[in-house]
Amino acid sequence: MIKTVDLGKTVQTSEGQLTILKGINLEIKKSESVAIVGASGSGKTTLLSLLAGLDTPTRGQIFLGDHELNDLDEEQRARVRGEMVGFVFQTFQLLSSLTAMENVMLPAELRNDPDAEEKARELMHRVGLGHRIRHYPRQLSGGEQQRVAIARAFASSAAVLFADEPTGNLDTKTGGHIIDLIFDLNAEFGTTLVLVTHDAHLADRCGRSILIESGELVVEGG
């Protein structure tokens, strides 16, 4: 499902060039759940943004499904994201001006899917927020906001779900519920899960862990 070949990312800073990722080679299979772990600044979030097609590498290749992301322009990468990718972020990233339900409808609406509302309603019930569909993000707790974000991620019928520190802004108990929800839905929809975390317990729940240190892939464990 996902493959990288000699993937590298270098950025220009005021103090010169900074290499964030150095020659990463990895492969993630369909329906697999993989945790990317590492210390702050190790490059794990950069790796996630490259794998998801949010950013472009400075060297190497990325394959997502049948697409080689390097060959695609911004327009095409956006389409691939819309068709294949769902996201869950640490800071939820909901649109504050839309209701919970409308946030969940967005991916389908962007594809002009006429069933956007029906699917969104179903997912809102599935994440346990059927009674909060008309609420705005500011009216929801952190845990509830993250549930909405999860519902939105699955609303795009994504093949791959990328989650960046999904429990980072939540207390332990709520975080636990969120992780349960993600793994349940992942199993239900047969999605490939790529999860960035520095929580060892969370990483343990994934099928495989990838340890990144100073931009290099150090360990791949099962």
Next chain:
Amino acid sequence: MHFTLAAKFLWRDWRAGELTLLLWALIIAVGTVTTITLFVDRLQQALLNESSTFLAADRVIASSDPIDPDILARAEALGLKQAQTLSFLSMAFSEDRAQLASVKAVSDSYPLRGTLIVADAAFVRGTPITRGPGRGEVWMESRLLPSLGVETGDLVDIGVASFPIVKVLVKEPDRGGGFNSAGPRVLMNLADVAATEVVQPGSRISYRYLFAGDPDTLGEFEDWVKPKLGLEGRIFGVKEGTAGIGSALERAERFMLLGGLLGVILAGVAIALAAQRYALRHYDHVAILKTLGATPDSIDSIFVVMFVLLGTLATMLGSGIGYFAQTAAVQILAPLIPIELPAPGMQPVWLGMVTGFICLLSFALPPLLKLRKTDPVRVIRREIGDASIADRSTYLFAIVGTIGLMWWYSQDLWLTTLVFTGGVVAILALSIVAYFLLRSGRIVGMQAGSAWRLALAGMQRRGRENTMQILIFGLSIMLLLILYLVRTALIEEWQAQIPVDAPNHFAINISPEDTGPIRALFAENNIASQPLYPMIRGRITQVNDELARERDKRREQTTGDSGPGASSGRNLTWSATLPDDNRVIAGKWWSSEHTGEAQVSLEEDLARSNRLKVGDRLIFSIQGRELIAQVGSIRTVAWDNMRPNFYIIFSPGALDDFPSTYMTSFYLEKDQKLFLNELLSRYPTMTVLEVDALIEQIQTIISQVTLAIELILGLIMIAGSLVLLASIQASMDERFKQHAILRTLGAGRKLVLGSLAIEFCALGFFAGVLAAIGSEITVYALETEIFQLDYHVNPVVWIMGPVVGTVLIGALGTIATRKVVNTSPTTVLRGL
């Protein structure tokens, strides 16, 4: 096309208050433009209608011979209204007295514009009437009745025909001046002229053909008729017909255009600021949409649809508000506006709507279209993609839009170029000055107390944003100062041009031996008069050994200018001293004891159009004899000051060998008009031209134009204040964040509010200094290049700029940002 999504975002952003500023900026832009355009349009029409009464028509063909009947047939075919007048000097006889009168015969449709004022007895207040005398009757001016010893109902003879005096003529719209207005007026019907047998071949008669109709048809007729008129005939409208009103109207129009133009720029700045703020606050939204699969094209389509919907709403609301605002303004100001305004038309409303959309495209759309480039990684790393949303294409759109609007609005490329170039130079220069002002502020701030230090250090830290804000504040204040200064200069110029006691009568044909007694008579009756100037008819025959007629022909062939040339006959005079209001622009004025070779001083336009310069040797033909003179100086003449003015003035002694008559001008109060009878009965050979009615009308028009200008200034002030608010609003987010953090660190409300007030006062002060510099330079260019006024340094600006800046920005800024201290830091920080 994501229409539903766009409509949903629009509605939600509106409810969340994200679009309030932008919507208001657009509404005010369209509203201001609509109000100004509607008002200017109505006022211009009204002033032109009013001014047309000076001619009793919209266009006049004046000729010394009857014109080709085909011309009248063409006017008839075009559907223009027509009338005709015929003026000549003739003696009017009562049973035992006679008086030279200026007779005007008018057709039945006279006057086409304006009204006549008539009374039933002499020297009483009259009532308006819209038609002239009927057949077989005459109307006479008041002072003619006592000089002929008659009353209304008595008979007078004009030529061989007798007519009863039916009315006393108090005022006629197209009284004007000129030779045939020399005596007191007798008005009669055109059909009765033949019966008088006064008009014979060779008689000196002025024919005037009057036309009225819609402006387009009149323009078409004028274009067609111009080449058909001979040298003796000319067609003119109110602007060309009466120099004083013409220039006043033209300058007023230019001022209104300038006002409208500045209104558009101010509105554009407000829109750009609001759109920039909106775009900045939507980076994150777009990044999220992109992670969900929104392509750059779909981002474009969402925001374009949103803004087209917003633009439509804003232009409709703005036009409506503009329409009602000007209607209300007219209602409120009705007692102050001495003329009736015509009904508002729809064209200014369309103009406002189109302006709204152009503003939207030029100022709001470019920053929004930049949103497509938002990096989706921003959802993970917020610091990415925070680069400026303005790039070259943004500036290009704004520049093209601004120039396009200015040009379209002013219809004047030179004015547009001048204002735009001035603006760009001012922005560049003022940016540098603003930067150094900020630096100096920091140095001062370091020596001051905590609120000061906090404010000034904050200003320095946000150097780029604050430089920008100072520039915007400075430009807004500058535009307001410019408008204020130009308005003041214009009004002062007009008031100075025709002062209340400007001479309103000209006396010509005064014999040399009468000059002393006439001067004494004026003094005896406390009549203010100008010096008596000798006047001799003559023409230039040779210029530097070349025949003047040959030069004129050549000039006509090369420039197409068939107007009076060097060889045309002119009134000549001599003077030891330079007349008041004349200014030497080349060469030198002679000393009062000048002797030796004769010199002449030429009027600027005469010299320029005939390529005459200082040092040229001219031969004049005067009364059949030759006189050689050298051009000693070129000078400007204030033609509209109602004093004797001359194209050509000789040095003392040059005209001593030529017998001459004298002329002067003098001022008479309304109740002194009977003095004319005494003057003319004592000196029957002299001729008096009465221009008092004309001056009175010019003064009325000028007071109306002045009022219009004050109103435009008021409207632009409102637009300017909106820009200031928009600019303050645009910096609110940043201030919210910074002061919320400061308050969590223990800064009290008083300290935060104090530092905000100091920051805005300092920004206002710096902006005021910039505005003073910018406005002084721009006003210099505008007054000298566009309004043809004399420039004077404006010390008031150097005080007003900084004071207005400090007070206005300080107050507006502190009031508008009070929310920063009234919102709890937790609420602010949670939103970060």
